[in-house]
Amino acid sequence: xxxxxxxxxxxxxxxxxxxxxxxxxxxxxxxxxxxxxxxxxxxxxxxxxxxxxxxxxxxxxxxxxxxxxxxxxxxxxxxxxxxxxxxxxxxxxxxxxxxxxxxxxxxxxxxxxxxxxxxxxxxxxxxxxxxxxxxxxxxxxxxxxxxxxxxxxxxxxxxxxxxxxxxxxxxxxxxxxxxxxxxxxxxxxxxxxxxxxxxxxxxxxxxxxxxxxxxxxxxxxxxxxxxxxxxxxxxxxxxxxxxxxxxxxxxxxxxxxxxxxxxxxxxxxxxxxxxxxxxxxxxxxxxxxxxxxxxxxxxxxxxxxxxxxxxxxxxxxxxxxxxxxxxxxxxxxxxxxxxxxxxxxxxxxxxxxxxxxxxxxxxxxxxxxxxxxxxxxxxxxxxxxxxxxxxxxxxxxxxxxxxxxxxxxxxxxxxxxxxxxxxxxxxx
Amino acid sequence: xxxxxxxxxxxxxxxxxxxxxxxxxxxxxxxxxxxxxxxxxxxxxxxxxxxxxxxxxxxxxxxxxxxxxxx
Numbered sequence: 001x002x003x004x005x006x007x008x009x010x011x012x013x014x015x016x017x018x019x020x021x022x023x024x025x026x027x028x029x030x031x032x033x034x035x036x037x038x039x040x041x042x043x044x045x046x047x048x049x050x051x052x053x054x055x056x057x058x059x060x061x062x063x064x065x066x067x068x069x070x071x072x073x074x075x076x077x078x079x080x081x082x083x084x085x086x087x088x089x090x091x092x093x094x095x096x097x098x099x100x101x102x103x104x105x106x107x108x109x110x111x112x113x114x115x116x117x118x119x120x121x122x123x124x125x126x127x128x129x130x131x132x133x134x135x136x137x138x139x140x141x142x143x144x145x146x147x148x149x150x151x152x153x154x155x156x157x158x159x160x161x162x163x164x165x166x167x168x169x170x171x172x173x174x175x176x177x178x179x180x181x182x183x184x185x186x187x188x189x190x191x192x193x194x195x196x197x198x199x200x201x202x203x204x205x206x207x208x209x210x211x212x213x214x215x216x217x218x219x220x221x222x223x224x225x226x227x228x229x230x231x232x233x234x235x236x237x238x239x240x241x242x243x244x245x246x247x248x249x250x251x252x253x254x255x256x257x258x259x260x261x262x263x264x265x266x267x268x269x270x271x272x273x274x275x276x277x278x279x280x281x282x283x284x285x286x287x288x289x290x291x292x293x294x295x296x297x298x299x300x301x302x303x304x305x306x307x308x309x310x311x312x313x314x315x316x317x318x319x320x321x322x323x324x325x326x327x328x329x330x331x332x333x334x335x336x337x338x339x340x341x342x343x344x345x346x347x348x349x350x351x352x353x354x355x356x357x358x359x360x361x362x363x364x365x366x367x368x369x370x371x372x373x374x375x376x377x378x379x380x381x382x383x384x385x386x387x388x389x390x391x392x393x394x395x396x397x398x399x400x401x402x403x404x405x406x407x408x409x410x411x412x413x414x415x416x417x418x419x420x421x422x423x424x425x426x427x428x
Numbered sequence: 429x430x431x432x433x434x435x436x437x438x439x440x441x442x443x444x445x446x447x448x449x450x451x452x453x454x455x456x457x458x459x460x461x462x463x464x465x466x467x468x469x470x471x472x473x474x475x476x477x478x479x480x481x482x483x484x485x486x487x488x489x490x491x492x493x494x495x496x497x498x499x
Binding site: 329330357375377378404405407411412415416418 | 430431432455457486487489490492493494496
C-alpha cells in the first residue's frame with residue numbers, strides 16, 4: 001500500500017486530506033470526530049477579532065439534479081471565545097498527536113495584534129498557522145480577510161509580522177477575488193510564508209427569490225454577497241493552484257482548496273502542484289466519513305500506478321501547463337462518430353450546426369437508415385459534439401496525422417517579426 | 429465555399445510560388461488576414477497574395493519558419 005503521508009512545509013500529516021477552515025472545524029468535538037473518521041489534518045475555524053453572526057447563512061446551487069453543485073455562505077469566523085477554542089485545540093492535539101492541527105487566524109492588520117494571537121495559539125501546540133487573507137464577506141468590510149488579501153503589500157507585511165514571532169510553519173491563504181493570484185502569492189513568499197493555500201471563496205450572490213424578490217439567502221429581507229465554493233469552483237481553483245505552482249517566484253508548498261469532492265479531485269490538485277488538499281463543502285454535504293472513500297481511492301490509484309508515495313505525484317502535471325502562446329497550432333483532432341453506439345439523438349448535429357462549425361451531416365444509408373457523419377476536413381476539433389453527446393463512446397476525438405511540423409503562436413510571431421526584413425537574396 | 433475549400437485554394441496559390449522557387453519576403457497582417465509577398469531570388473519579381481483563411485495563414489507561417497531554418 002502506498003505511503004499517503006505528507007509533509008507540507010514541515011507540517012506532517014498521515015494523509016493529504018485536511019478539513020478546511022470552515023464550519024466543520026468549529027469545535028474540538030467536530031475535529032476529533034473528523035480525525036476518528038480518518039482526516040489527516042484540520043485547519044481550525046478562523047480565530048480572531050470578535051464577531052457576531054447573522055441567522056440564515058448558507059445557500060446552495062442545485063444543478064440538473066445534483067444538489068450542492070455550488071455552495072454560498074455569509075457566516076463569519078469563529079464566534080466562540082478564544083480561550084474556549086484554545087482549550088479544545090490543546091485537548092484535540094493531545095488526543096491526536098499525529099494529526100495536523102493548523103490554526104486559521106484573522107485579525108486587523110496591526111503588528112501587535114498578529115504577534116499576540118500567534119503566541120497564544122502556538123502555546124497550545126498547533127502544528128502550523130494559516131493566515132486568513134481570503135474571506136470575502138463581513139470581515140472584509142472591517143479591513144480583514146479578502147480586503148487585506150487583495151493588496152499584495154498588506155499580504156507581505158502581515159506575513160512578515162507573523163513570521164517575526166511564529167515558531168511553526170506559516171501558510172498564507174489567498175483570495176481568488178483578485179485579477180492575478182500569483183501577485184499575492186508572490187507577496188506572501190516575499191513576506192516569508194512557508195506555504196500558501198488557495199483558494200478561499202469567491203464573491204457570490206446565490207440567487208433572487210422570484211416571488212419575494214429577496215436575495216438567497218436573506219436576513220430579514222436584506223442580503224449581502226457571500227463566499228462561493230463547492231464543485232462548481234473546482235476549475236477556477238485548479239487553474240489558480242497551477243498558476244502559482246508554475247510561477248518562478250512562488251517557491252513554497254501549496255495546500256490546494258476549492259471544490260475537492262473525491263480522491264480524483266485531490267489527485268488533480270496534487271498533480272498540479274498541491275502538496276495536500278483541504279476539503280469543506282463535500283464534508284458539509286456528505287459528512288466526515290467521505291474521507292474513507294478518498295483514502296481508499298487514492299491508495300488504490302497509487303498502487304495501480306506503482307507509485308510508492310503520494311508525494312511522488314506532486315507537481316507532475318505542472319510542466320504540461322503553459323501559456324496559450326506556447327501551444328502547437330499545427331496539432332489537429334477531429335470528431336468521429338461511432339455509428340454502432342450512436343443513438344441518433346442529433347444533439348451533436350444541432351450543436352455543431354447552430355453553434356459551432358457546421359460539419360456533422362445527417363445522412364441516410366442505402367437501407368434508409370439515418371446516420372450522422374463528420375466531415376472531418378471541416379471539423380476544427382472543438383470537442384463540442386462529444387461534450388453534448390449523451391452516450392459514452394459514441395463520439396471519439398481522434399488525432400489527425402500531422403501535415404506540418406509543430407508551430408506555436410510565439411514561434412510564428414518570432415518568425416514573422418524577423419521575416420519582415422528576411423534574408424531573401426534578390427539578384428538580377 | 430467551405431473553410432476547407434478556401435484553405436485548399438489559398439494553399440495551392442502559396443504552393444505555386446514556393447514550387448517555382450519564390451521565397452516569402454514580407455508578411456503584413458491586418459484585419460482581413462495577411463498580405464504575403466513572395467520574391468524570386470533570381471529575378472526582380474515580387475508576387476503578392478492575400479491569405480484570409482486561418483489554416484492557410486498557419487500554412488505559410490510554417491513554410492516561413494522552415495525557410496528561415498534553411499537560410
